[in-house]
Amino acid sequence: xxxxFRTSKPIYRQIADRIxxxxxxGKIAPGEKLPSVREMAIQSGVNPNTIQRTYGELERMDVVExxxxxxxxxxxQIDRKKQLRIxxxxxxxxxxxxxxxxxxxxxxxxxxxxxxxxxxxxxxEND
Amino acid sequence: xxxxxNVTKEYGKRKALQDVSLQxxxxxxxxxxGPNGSGKSTMMKMAAGLxxxxxGEVIVNGQxxxxxxxxxxxxxxxxxxxxxxxxxxxxxxxxxxQHKDFSLEKAEELIQFMSLERHKKVAKMSKxxxxxxxxxxVLSRKAPVLLLDEPFLGLDPMVRDTIVKGLxxxxxxxxxxxxxxxxxxxxxxxxxxxxxxxDEGMVRARCHVEALRExxxxxxxxxxxxxxx
Numbered sequence: 001x002x003x004x005f006r007t008s009k010p011i012y013r014q015i016a017d018r019i020x021x022x023x024x025x026g027k028i029a030p031g032e033k034l035p036s037v038r039e040m041a042i043q044s045g046v047n048p049n050t051i052q053r054t055y056g057e058l059e060r061m062d063v064v065e066x067x068x069x070x071x072x073x074x075x076x077q078i079d080r081k082k083q084l085r086i087x088x089x090x091x092x093x094x095x096x097x098x099x100x101x102x103x104x105x106x107x108x109x110x111x112x113x114x115x116x117x118x119x120x121x122x123x124x125e126n127d
Numbered sequence: 128x129x130x131x132x133n134v135t136k137e138y139g140k141r142k143a144l145q146d147v148s149l150q151x152x153x154x155x156x157x158x159x160x161g162p163n164g165s166g167k168s169t170m171m172k173m174a175a176g177l178x179x180x181x182x183g184e185v186i187v188n189g190q191x192x193x194x195x196x197x198x199x200x201x202x203x204x205x206x207x208x209x210x211x212x213x214x215x216x217x218x219x220x221x222x223x224x225q226h227k228d229f230s231l232e233k234a235e236e237l238i239q240f241m242s243l244e245r246h247k248k249v250a251k252m253s254k255x256x257x258x259x260x261x262x263x264x265v266l267s268r269k270a271p272v273l274l275l276d277e278p279f280l281g282l283d284p285m286v287r288d289t290i291v292k293g294l295x296x297x298x299x300x301x302x303x304x305x306x307x308x309x310x311x312x313x314x315x316x317x318x319x320x321x322x323x324x325x326d327e328g329m330v331r332a333r334c335h336v337e338a339l340r341e342x343x344x345x346x347x348x349x350x351x352x353x354x355x356x
Contacts, residue, residue, distance in 0.1 A: 004313075007346040010337045011317050042295045045288070046317035047156060049300065050337070 011046055012053035019054070020063060023074055024085045031076040034064065128153050129174050129272065129304060134183035136169050136328075143169040145328040146183070153271075154301040156318055159308040160351055161325035167308040168205065170325070171276045174306065175202040188271060198227070201270040203261050205277035211250035215243050215260060222264045233297065234267040240293055255286040262290055266297040272304050279311040287314045294318060316347045324354055 005011050022028045034040065037055065041048040055072050058064040062080055066072045075081070100110050116122075129151040136144040144166045151157055159167050172178035173185045176196035185192040188199055209218055215238065223229040238245060241259040249257060262278060279287045291314045298305060309315055316336065324331040332354050339345050345353070 005317060005346075007340060007349060008344045010341045012337065038296075042292055044317070045291050045295060045314070047300070047320060048295070049320065050317065053337075 012050045012057065015040075015044060015046070015051065015054045016057050016061075016063075019058060020084055021088070023063070023081065024088055028074050030074055030078065030081065032074045033070075034072045034074065036071060128186075128188065129306070130184075130186040131170070131173070132184045132186070134170075134173065134180045134185060136166075136173070136178065137181045142328050144173075144180075147325075147328070147330055148183075149323065149330060151304055151306060153304050155320045156298070156300075156305045157307065158312070158315060158319040158322040158347070159306060159325060160310075160312065160322060160347070161331070164327075165325040166328040167325055168276055169328075171202070171274050171306065171308060174272070175200050175274055177202075199270055200272045200274060201226075201265045201268040203265045203273075203275040203278055205280055208261055208264070209249045209257060212248065214246050214248050215263075216245045218249065218260060218264060219267070222267070226268055226270075228269040230267050230269055233269075234263060237263040237266060237293070237297065240296065241289065254281050255283065258282045258286060259289065259293075262293055266293065269299070270303070273298070273306070275305070275307045277308055277310070279309055279315070284314070287311060291315055291318060312348050312351065319347070322347050322350075324351060 005014050009017075019028065019034070023030075028034075034055070035043060037048050037051045040051045040054075044051070055064060055066065059066055059072075062077070063075055063084065064072050065075060097110065100113075101107075105113070131147050131149045134144055134147045135142065147166070147170070159170065161167055169178060173180060174187060174192060176187070176192040176194050179185075179193075187196050190196070210221075213221065219231070219234050219238075223231055223234070237243075241263055243256060243260060243263065247256075249260070252260065258278065258281075262275075265273060265275065278290060282290070294305075294315075295318060307315060307319070319336050321333065321335055323333045332350070334347070334350060336347055339347065339350055343350070
């Protein structure tokens with residue numbers, strides 16, 4: 001089935017995010033050729049113009065490189081991959097912290113809860 | 128390009144369209160949404176040159192839409208279109224004989240893509256297979272304008288998905304102007320560039336699909352619902 005998209009972000013950004021995720025997770029290798037615009041549009045069930053924007057955006061971010069007549073390739077720069085990994089981490093942490101604060105957990109409790117979780121313990125009831 | 132200029136269509140006392148002005152640019156994909164009786168099909172029939180306005184004008188590629196426009200317009204109608212006694216192959220031959228721009232090569236690719244059986248009669252086909260055949264007949268034409276009136280009507284989600292993939296695979300983006308009327312927005316939304324809501328024969332709202340998400344955080348479906356609150 002064609003994938004579903006969230007409403008809060010433009011589709012071209014969501015596809016760009018997905019490609020970055022796959023790159024960081026190692027599902028797409030550095031220097032690997034990405035599907036053509038049309039192929040990617042068919043796979044994702046979206047308008048090819050959307051993929052064009054996705055690839056344009058990724059190129060601006062130095063995540064992909066378009067070689068004339070050959071196609072679009074993932075960057076081979078390992079430093080860029082490391083940076084992307086840090087950026088994704090930051091975004092995940094930000095979402096997590098916002099959610100925790102949203103349910104009224106103090107920052108100190110958040111750190112404790114994370115440590116406990118990593119140590120394999122159940123969250124304690126402080127109140 | 129397709130343009131409706133202050134178009135009104137009356138059927139007796141009932142107004143199917145009331146002073147509608149819309150422009151559809153070359154090479155873009157548009158969705159026309161709205162409840163039954165909102166004037167969607169009437170608008171499509173006008174753009175196909177099959178129905179004429181009571182007032183106003185419909186211009187397709189620079190000329191008033193009449194019967195001769197069928198040359199430039201591939202029209203998928205929600206009713207009829209395929210004949211029960213004919214096979215897939217015979218329907219293709221019939222369409223190829225009627226339209227100069229019909230590509231047998233594209234039709235061959237589409238038979239594969241749509242998993243249709245060449246020698247099966249329309250009468251023996253399921254609704255989903257008939258829906259796929261109708262799309263094959265329209266997408267095989269290299270017409271500058273594609274009008275798809277309710278291509279998803281009565282089809283299950285898997286078939287709708289195949290049809291969306293067929294559209295993305297076979298439309299000549301940037302060249303063919305495509306207008307799709309539908310109730311089933313979810314699958315088709317990522318393919319659309321703009322959407323228009325018709326209601327009681329009038330244009331109620333219009334949007335750019337990606338800008339809607341970017342600026343308002345809404346999907347077309349949510350936007351549609353909001354317009355009816």
